[in-house]
Amino acid sequence: MGVLAINGGEPLCRASFFKWPYADESDAKVLEEVAKNGYYGSFGIQSKTFSERFAALNDAKYCIPVSNGTQSLELIMRGLGIGVGDEVIIQGYTFIATLSSIIYVGATPVFCDIDLDTYSMSVESVKKKITPRTKAIIPVYVSGRPADLDALIELADEMGIYLIGDAAQAVGAEWRGRGIGSYGIVASFSFQNTKNLTCGEGGAITTNSDELYDNIMNMLNMGKDKDGKYSFLGVDYNISEWQAGILNTQLDKFPEQLEKRNENAKLLDEYLSEFDFVSPLKEDPRITKNAYHFYTFRVHEDKLMGVARDRFLNALSYEGVPVVMGYTPLYHTNVVKSEYTKKQIQGKIEVDLKDYPNTEYAYKHESAWIYSSDHILLSEPSDIKLIADSFKKVYDNIEELL
């Protein structure tokens, strides 16, 4: 029996992490209000209230609450006229929704690389992927950290393409003091059960564009224009009053939670900075608020005396630290090669691993998240300390992993 829990020792991290989602009587009350009101469907009073509040949070002119953060991306692309024959650039290091929404509208996804310092879309890689067919780029704000919006917006404007922010994980994030939902032509949010602002299933679109707002609202009205004619593609990706009501009461609690997430993340940054075998992502003063949906860090295998990242993370898991390696790049999934994809996009998705060296390195050797259905960053500082202590314990006993 060794010292490490993976070898039969006592787990160190016996923390009581913050259970998510958090509900109190204010949430129960809003459900009662919806029930008494008697209207539970789309475009109700709760939805209207939420749209105004969420637009304000994002410094955006409009917010459209929708069914989830995947269908929101589809709506956005359709609202911008993106479809068959068009190309949309995304990073491979993201969730399936970013990819599937593009295929669902019939456009061709084009993969670019990420920067290892930030795990965000690489501007240089995007530049190499732009063609005359490119209609949009979708930077994903992984874990709630905005990408380099100065450079990406400048590039998008220069090339005459749209920047669609995938802010599914970035509710509350700010870039240069302004809400993340006000950058680019439009941004897409998710309120799925694990997200920092949740109603179980839900999403939102924020934009400053009058035209895009009108297009999307008409589509959500089953394609009817103001004269009652079906002039647009109709969809029903709406949100119910139950979901919108819960979003309103959850939004009341949100600012305090966001502060706590940031405080605990900074604490973890400090603790992990003491080690050379892991490091937090690079600080960027332009990110005035990181949403910290979860905590991403880099593992440096060369400092682990021959122990691979996955083995190291496994040992941490046994200690009680909820860690995962993060995304498998989407270009590795069968979705990319499927016959259905080829049929829908009328072509094929080109994948050349040489074009994504950073994504591949992150995937195979470096990327790691502190991630769980509990919200670790809302836990007590003493629990955060236990996480850091567990890192040290595993490293101090690394020979047990050889």
Next chain:
Amino acid sequence: MRDVLFSGRWGTISPKSVEAQAAIADFMYRKHGLCLNSAYAALEALLRSLDIGYGDEVIVASYSNAVDSMTVSCVGAKPVFCDIDYDRCTISVESVKESITEKTKAVIVDSYAGDCGDLDTLSKLCKENHMYLIENVGDELVKNKQATATVMDIGKKNSLNTGLAGALVTDIDDIYNASYAYHNCGRSPVATDNLKVQDFVGGNMRIAEWQSSLVVPNIEKFEYKTEESKRLAKELVNESFKVLRVFHDRALFVYNGSNIDEYVILLNKKGIKADKRFAAMHKEPFFKSDYFKKQSGSEGIEDIDLPGVEKALSSFLWVYFD
């Protein structure tokens, strides 16, 4: 709802949605049930699970729920609009026959006040031509067994009153499994790792637990509610009008006057909820738009002569009894 609230599981296939799905399957006498975030999503997941997309054609009645032709367009297929059988107010079997091409993958039939049409003949026709028969019973929740799969709206007040949700039922395992994957980010019904996706291009069409929690209690009330509605509707219907059908909370009248639009306005002014219910979808601008052409790879929907639809638009009057 309180149970859901304090359970911490508000979405992403949680206990109430699992329970709702089993209840929907039982209710419709089918093997599998799947609850989704709208009836539109239910039809979308189904079409995708049947591999229907770009380059394919799906036959729908022009005088029908807009959800049908819009969802077909959403997945990249082309809706081929056919006529209705005016005397019965259902999709016309003859017109369906004339609309079949080598690209046809499915026929969608709607429920018009409880009648989905001649399903025996349509089912046989679909089998002969290797097409799927899809039934959209909307909020009427009628129970037939002939279709490959049935889509329904369980959001409406007269339906299961969840606020906003849809469902599909089928007896076919592969269709259920594929629909499940399409509605849940590509995951299989037995997946344990949420970050892993399988071969399907999965979207998200999941129902939230709030709506799911209302399914079972409202199914329990539904039969009684329906019978009561039918009884009241029959009492309210003035026998001096020609009534084609009375079903659930609605009656389909045949209007013989000269201007149905004015008559609808008049009824509405008197506080009577009435409308023409459907449009002639084949004439709607979207199906001639550049976006439709681009997405379907077609030249758009041509102007065609559908006499049953024309006649329906000037005489079918729907009245609803809340």
